[in-house]
Amino acid sequence: xxxGQIKIVTIKIRISHxxxxxxxxxxxxxxxxxxxxVEPYEIVTNSGVSxxxxxxxxxxxxxxxxxxxxxxxxxxxxxxxxxxxxxxIAFSKEKLNIFPYQLRAAWDRLVFSGTGQAPExxxxxxxxxxxxxSTPGAIGYLTRSRMNGSVNVLHVK
Amino acid sequence: xxxxxxxxxxxxxxxxxxxxxxxxxxxxxxxxxAQKLPIPQNLPNNLQIHGFASQxxxxxxxxxxxxxxxxxxxxxxxxxELGLNASMRPRPNLQLSAQMISRTAGKGxxxxxxxxxxxxxxxxxxxxxxxxxxxxxxxxxxxGFYNDTRDxxxxxxxxxxxxxxxxxxxxxxxxxxxxxxxxxxxRFDHGVLSFQGGPVRPLVRGAEAxxxxxxxxxxxxxxxxxxxxGRISYELDEGRLRFAxxxxxxxxxxxxxxxxxxxxxxxxxxxLIFSAQYNAERWSFTSEYALRHFEYKNFNVASLNLDxxxxxxxxxxxxxxxxxxxxxxxxxxxxxxSDDRSGKKWAAATGGDAHRRYAKDITVGxxxxxxxxxxxxxxxxxxxxxxxLSTLDNPNSGDLSPHWNLFSILGSYRF
Numbered sequence: 235x236x237x238g239q240i241k242i243v244t245i246k247i248r249i250s251h252x253x254x255x256x257x258x259x260x261x262x263x264x265x266x267x268x269x270x271x272v273e274p275y276e277i278v279t280n281s282g283v284s285x286x287x288x289x290x291x292x293x294x295x296x297x298x299x300x301x302x303x304x305x306x307x308x309x310x311x312x313x314x315x316x317x318x319x320x321x322x323i324a325f326s327k328e329k330l331n332i333f334p335y336q337l338r339a340a341w342d343r344l345v346f347s348g349t350g351q352a353p354e355x356x357x358x359x360x361x362x363x364x365x366x367x368s369t370p371g372a373i374g375y376l377t378r379s380r381m382n383g384s385v386n387v388l389h390v391k
Numbered sequence: 392x393x394x395x396x397x398x399x400x401x402x403x404x405x406x407x408x409x410x411x412x413x414x415x416x417x418x419x420x421x422x423x424x425a426q427k428l429p430i431p432q433n434l435p436n437n438l439q440i441h442g443f444a445s446q447x448x449x450x451x452x453x454x455x456x457x458x459x460x461x462x463x464x465x466x467x468x469x470x471x472e473l474g475l476n477a478s479m480r481p482r483p484n485l486q487l488s489a490q491m492i493s494r495t496a497g498k499g500x501x502x503x504x505x506x507x508x509x510x511x512x513x514x515x516x517x518x519x520x521x522x523x524x525x526x527x528x529x530x531x532x533x534x535g536f537y538n539d540t541r542d543x544x545x546x547x548x549x550x551x552x553x554x555x556x557x558x559x560x561x562x563x564x565x566x567x568x569x570x571x572x573x574x575x576x577x578r579f580d581h582g583v584l585s586f587q588g589g590p591v592r593p594l595v596r597g598a599e600a601x602x603x604x605x606x607x608x609x610x611x612x613x614x615x616x617x618x619x620x621g622r623i624s625y626e627l628d629e630g631r632l633r634f635a636x637x638x639x640x641x642x643x644x645x646x647x648x649x650x651x652x653x654x655x656x657x658x659x660x661x662x663l664i665f666s667a668q669y670n671a672e673r674w675s676f677t678s679e680y681a682l683r684h685f686e687y688k689n690f691n692v693a694s695l696n697l698d699x700x701x702x703x704x705x706x707x708x709x710x711x712x713x714x715x716x717x718x719x720x721x722x723x724x725x726x727x728x729s730d731d732r733s734g735k736k737w738a739a740a741t742g743g744d745a746h747r748r749y750a751k752d753i754t755v756g757x758x759x760x761x762x763x764x765x766x767x768x769x770x771x772x773x774x775x776x777x778x779x780l781s782t783l784d785n786p787n788s789g790d791l792s793p794h795w796n797l798f799s800i801l802g803s804y805r806f
Contacts, residue, residue: 291578294629302483309483332629347539348488
């Protein structure tokens with residue numbers, strides 16, 4: 235058993251060591267994490283949404299399905315690609331700093347306890363553009379090459 | 392590993408594997424059919440409909456039964472979970488949700504369709520960094536990490552939840568309650584602090600809770616008394632680190648019949664649960680610890696004047712080999728009475744078997760996400776002790792073996 239494995243077993247057995255081992259695990263995590271090669275992409279909203287900037291915590295709350303209104307009070311409609319879509323993986327990890335399985339787990343907890351709803355899943359980038367472009371209050375993400383005037387770019391503060 | 396521990400398993404394993412494969416094939420055909428159905432996504436008032444269906448097969452050794460006659464030669468198919476829910480959000484601050492569930496799991500859950508939850512959720516304060524709201528109706532009890540969605544296989548880490556904390560032998564009391572919940576959350580740059588809870592009426596009617604808490608042969612019935620439940624959680628980085636502290640003050644009254652040997656007693660159950668989880672890309676580590684205080688009063692029977700603490704904990708590691716394959720390992724410990732961990736004092740006082748008062752369960756399991764909607768699972772339990780085995784499925788305590796094994800397979804579909 236290598237030193238790393240022993241460390242991992244120790245964490246499993248003694249949760250009190252968990253906090254002190256996070257640095258090591260984060261190190262392993264960054265070594266292990268693959269970067270998917272996706273085209274440049276942006277977070278996009280329906281062109282009727284006036285917000286141009288959003289804090290990261292608000293963006294997480296929106297895609298976590300816990301923040302339901304834009305600052306002007308209009309409802310938010312969240313669109314995502316399937317969990318295994320490269321762009322969804324890149325967006326989750328780079329813009330939200332979480333893994334797609336965590337998002338799915340959070341949505342499942344909301345849906346099956348009745349305390350929230352799931353985002354709408356679209357099958358393709360074409361459908362993402364069509365839905366975000368035509369739904370008032372919509373938010374999603376798109377590669378730059380797919381964008382047109384029906385959507386606005388949203389920047390994360 | 393299960394083959395070496397019991398011959399009947401080896402003998403019937405193939406036949407049951409074939410039966411399960413047939414069930415799975417039928418289920419996946421239904422899946423294929425369901426996927427062709429036009430499930431509209433743009434419904435009025437943001438109506439969403441979701442559901443799940445699962446079928447398990449369990450095979451245990453000795454005479455220890457889990458969900459039906461799992462120790463019989465052919466094992467038990469008596470574990471099925473079906474659920475359907477609908478939610479509407481006519482306004483951003485108003486949601487209505489309800490879920491119906493049919494759960495077949497041995498004698499304790501005969502599969503009747505019941506309202507799992509049904510409530511109105513109104514957010515009366517919603518700011519950029521915070522919100523506060525109220526829920527009215529029947530809500531799932533916010534206990535630990537898994538209680539809120541415990542009947543949905545996709546949200547569980549294994550086929551059976553850690554039984555030390557998520558008992559299946561007294562589930563109705565734990566699962567949901569009617570009442571009022573206040574909830575709120577506050578978002579920081581790197582984390583979210585949230586709470587939910589309030590006064591409720593627990594669901595205590597029925598033989599399951601009566602037998603589990605008072606033993607068999609009870610003439611009278613339980614009635615709910617005002618109870619309180621709540622959970623505070625802190626999530627760092629949208630769930631990379633999750634901590635929760637939850638608890639309940641659950642009060643049950645006993646209504647004796649005329650000539651009852653028991654008096655008009657009451658039971659106060661106050662469990663506290665501490666939960667922690669770390670989520671990395673491939674690893675997740677979870678641990679929960681529960682301290683459960685039981686107080687029995689005014690039953691006018693010396694053996695039922697009880698005041699004791701139960702203790703439970705587990706450590707669990709999950710590893711995502713690929714997005715489709717996940718392995719899990721867990722060590723789960725239950726002490727019915729923390730002052731009598733070996734059960735010897737209880738055995739001396741009551742003449743019962745000491746192993747009914749503890750259980751130490753080593754579990755290893757594998758999950759295969761065949762598609763995002765269809766999942767297969769297999770798991771093996773090596774258990775020392777019988778504390779969490781249902782009395783209804785195991786009426787003769789003397790038949791039970793303290794060291795036993797359990798193997799289980801589950802197929803589950805969701806939409």
